[in-house]
Amino acid sequence: MSVPPQYQQNDAVALFAQCFHALGDNIERVVKGKRDTVELALTCLFAEGHLLIEDVPGTGKTTLARCLAASIEANFARVQFTPDLLPSDITGVTIYRQNTGTFDFLPGPVFANIVLGDEINRASPKTQSAMLEVMEERRVTADGKTHPVPRPFMVLATQNSVDMGGTYALPEAQLDRFLMRVTVGYPDHASEVAVLTGSAANTSPDSLSTIASSHHIAEFIQVATQVQVAEQLYDYIVRVVAATRTLPDVRLGASPRGSVALLRAIRVRAASQSRGYALPEDVKALAVHVLAHRLILTPEAELSGRTGADVIAEVLATVPVPQAAGGARI
Template sequence: MTENGGADPEALAGRFSQMFAALGQNIERVVRGKREKVELALVCLLAEGHLLVEDVPGVGKTTLARALSASVEAQWARIQFTPDLLPSDITGVSIYNQGTNGFEFHAGPIFVNLAVADEINRGSPKTQSALLEVMEERRVTVEGTPHPVPRPFMVIATQNPVDMDGTYPLPEAQLDRFLMRISMGYPDHEAEVALLAGAPTGAMLDRLPPVMGREDLARMIDFAQRLHVAPPLYDYVVRVVAATRDHPDLRLGASPRASVALLRAARVRAAAAGRSYIVPEDVKVLAAPVIAHRLIVTPEAELRGRTGSEVVGEVLANVPTPQAAGV
């Protein structure tokens, strides 16, 4: 995107929509039959949030992360989480230099625009916690000295279901730092046949061209967060999030961070649709991916098979939607 220079917001939103579609089409050259998941991943990227992709092995979690990274002409790195991975393997270390008679900071792989944390829940809790500061504050503090990461910055984490062998559940504080959680799911029959008939995924990823530079990406992020929000929609977002805090099936509702994340994501979805303003539908579509992973269901509700996504759906059904005239 170019600088607005007083341009019509609707025209800029149309340009945003075109670039969003181009990114999606590029990723779908590799990730087949998952348009909804691809669009959610792009919304997360352009909302300047972090994405958690959870599902069983072999359904394309890492492929989605790599394709998203390859589609943007920016620095990226893949960090493979294992039980013996150390926090310093992610953030970096200070090493004494005899020549200068001082310590020099050697940055870890987290100092990129897009960091792919593969199988994050196979790392120990201590290693997982190394991401807490950088995901929230976009900096790493080593021996009392802060080191900022580049902008834009995004962590794309993949994880296997928590009941699989060798996994450590992510703590609530870390889950709350992910703007969105999605599940890939198995491809449909036609998409799986096309996958078998096409070129190997690895070879296609290596040839996937970037369709956008980091400056364009930063401008899209800035534009989306300037989109108009009518006062009734601020109220609606807060009511939806607050309703989870008093729900009888939850022992932990969503924090104010969830309200901020939902609004940021809704702005991106509106711009992707070519609008310069958000509508209630933007909030409704994104509520479950943004809120559900932040909720903790009570043991009694869990025994009945209740999930965070179901609770979010119930909340949306009960919270009055602002009328078009008020928006």
């Protein structure tokens, strides 16, 4: 299902929405009762961002990542992060070939369209830092040479709660490179009963059909970038992000990278709803998932139980929503 350049924007956006929801339906065959989380993962994919899935063990973090990869005809690689994992195990290594007398670079698993970093916070900070360059610049530098990764490129990382044994907190610089952080959560009663009674027993990520190729995903990523954003909405995004830097409970607010990430995400959400324009409601729907993990709270705020999500909710409640001509909301 291609998007020929002669298509009008509305036609392209309609095709985008069809693909988006077809992917969601496909993933939901396995990941039961988590439609909101599935759509957030898809939003991250089409926004060309990286996704951090955080929750306790056994809630389906890895399953969600595998289902997303299985729904796309693209190169997929999985890295199981462990304390003894080395940076070269992820990015690749340069070897000397004695028969030719040359040094050749052997790409690591990060050279794939979809990279699943399973339990990423079980690796040491040194190994985690190997992901910084490729997540931001989509290339790997080895022995003074740069090697680009394929596009589309997405890192799907899972992590257990940092207060569990054998885990390391992710560095702030790496957290900032994830476009979103989501939690899967426990399934509702009906969904868990469906698993136990066997209605989902014959459905696994490996059995899912392919909905779109990497070529189609790349085309639809371009469609999302064409979603219109009003000048007032640009201003609203900047004011929301800037407000996180001035609150007394926040030691370090969201950076301009957070503003850019939020803009990319709201464009995808608008297109997924067959709209060629973004609204303030898109900002409100995604701000917590895009910005909360980028904040560093003061020790006093953390001791009182405040979270980044609480701060973003407070910001959204206080920053005025932009108005269109005549006083109507955009």
